[in-house]
Amino acid sequence: MTTHDDPGTARGAVPVWDAERGRWVANGYGWDAEKERWFPLSPDAGSTASPKRTARPASPHASSRLTVARPVAATAAATVVLAGLLFLGLGAMGLGGGAPRVGTDPSTVVATYLDAIARADATTALAQLAEVPGDRSFLTGEMLRASDERAPIADISVARAHPRAPDPLHLDVTATFTVGGTPATATFAVVRTAAGQPWRLGRGTLEIVVPAAADGLAVTVNGQAVVADTVVLFPGTYELASTNPSFTLRGGVVQTFADPGSASPAFADVRAELTETGVAAFRSAVADAVHACVAATSLVAGCGLDLPVRTSDGIRLVDGTVHRSLSGSTEAALAHLQPDGYAPAPLQVVADPLGAVEATADCEKDGRRYTGCTFDGLPRLGAPVVDFSRDPALVRWD
Known part of the structure; x- marks a missing residue:
């Protein structure tokens, strides 16, 4: 039998529990919970079969390490509907199958952005920004992979957006996640140019200034040479180092930048010493x-x-x-x-x-x-x- 991860006929439909078949179904496809795949149902499947006494598995694509916080319904019927909504919502974020629909929801924009950073997908992350920085030399997948090696971003959860009354074009979205296992919280400003237009991150990157302690030294950030006084970075973990054989950098040379809106100075405790x-x-x-x-x-x-x-x-x-x-x-x-x-x-x-x-x-x-x-x-x-x-x-x- 040919199986499909997320066939076009199942994509976009709300999964419904079929007690006779003992599985979730959608538009003529059944969900194999063990293999986590959709497969086409036979035309007469389930018409003569006895009801299966099988414990109901979780709705397909109803969970992910990247979540958007939503109210929990209290009734069994509402649970089925909620599972379908989560299936559609995660599909819109590119996490549950189907083409990503970027910018349709403020929380989705933030969730997509952070998930892209966690996966070292710089292209998708940049697509969430209202304005892409002119200097993108450090906004790369290679730099994100280097950050992930030092302290991976995981356990992402994004809350419902809160409007900045009375401006309906600007919203604050709070996200929680871990960086190298350490809890972090960031508040993202999400904006759009007019009602009905896509939402984008008003600010998603950080511009850090190379500390005075490194003045005159040839330095790198996560192994990449710094050629200017400032560096534009995605949220993540970065290490400042000297390539001068006579000097090394001591102190807080590894620093995590979790919140693009933070005004904390970069590498404030760094000092140069002779090797x-x-x-x-x-x-x-x-x-x-x-x-x-x-x-x-x-x-x-x-x-x-x-x-x-x-x-x-x-x-x-x-x-x-x-x-x-x-x-x-x-x-x-x-x-x-x-x-x-x-x-x-x-x-x-x-x-x-x-x-x-x-x-x-x-x-x-x-x-x-x-x-x-x-x-x-x-x-x-x-x-x-x-x-x-x-x-x-x-x-x-x-």
């Missing part, structure tokens, strides 16, 4: 800069180690004769240098001051020249700031 590779690069950059400055024989050496042409007591220093060396404590501080903060941006990494540097030079006083002159109050190595926005990293001294 082990970054710490090694930081130390290497500072050490290279210090050794280059210490090796200089000129009065102007950099690293905060410049010497004046003339001291306060009138001694003139001879340029090109300076010899600098690190003290033992400064050598130790340099060998164990640790980043101490990030200012004014993540790519600007600072450390504590390093300490004293010893220096001698030729000097002249009263027309006579001397060698190996030493000085009080010599400049010290200050706090290094390594700018990782430059390649190679640039070191300056504060």
